[in-house]
Amino acid sequence: MVNGVPQPAFYIFKCQQSAPPGMPKPSCVSQNNPESQTLFQYIAQVLMQKGIIGTVQPIQTSCLGRCQQGPVMLVEPGHTMYVGLTKEKIDRIIDEHIIGGNVVAEYVIGDEVWGEPIAPSAMAR
Numbered sequence: 201m202v203n204g205v206p207q208p209a210f211y212i213f214k215c216q217q218s219a220p221p222g223m224p225k226p227s228c229v230s231q232n233n234p235e236s237q238t239l240f241q242y243i244a245q246v247l248m249q250k251g252i253i254g255t256v257q258p259i260q261t262s263c264l265g266r267c268q269q270g271p272v273m274l275v276e277p278g279h280t281m282y283v284g285l286t287k288e289k290i291d292r293i294i295d296e297h298i299i300g301g302n303v304v305a306e307y308v309i310g311d312e313v314w315g316e317p318i319a320p321s322a323m324a325r
């Protein structure tokens with residue numbers, strides 16, 4: 201048995217992309233949605249309060265390609281994309297998915313914009 205530093209159980213990739221003011225394109229961090237500017241910090245704070253920040257690693261990313269559904273975050277492993285985030289939704293996701301092990305299905309992105317992935321081996325030329 202190896203007693204090394206344990207790897208994280210989960211990564212939470214939170215999209216932190218913000219469109220410049222006046223840009224019509226939606227973005228996950230927006231001046232029109234003040235709460236959206238606080239969500240990454242909120243995630244880190246809740247993980248810290250619950251004592252699980254060591255095994256759950258929150259990561260700030262740029263655009264994850266689902267801007268219309270923002271604010272979004274991707275939970276790995278599992279490839280679970282959560283959309284339309286608020287603090288309340290984050291509370292439930294951390295309690296029920298990250299700690300409880302059950303995906304919060306009602307906050308997951310719709311299949312119509314999150315179809316099955318295409319294997320790179322099927323596309324590579």
Ligand code: FES
Pocket residue numbers: 215216217218226227228229262263264265266267268270272
């Ligand atoms: S801006 Fe967040 S997914 Fe594109």
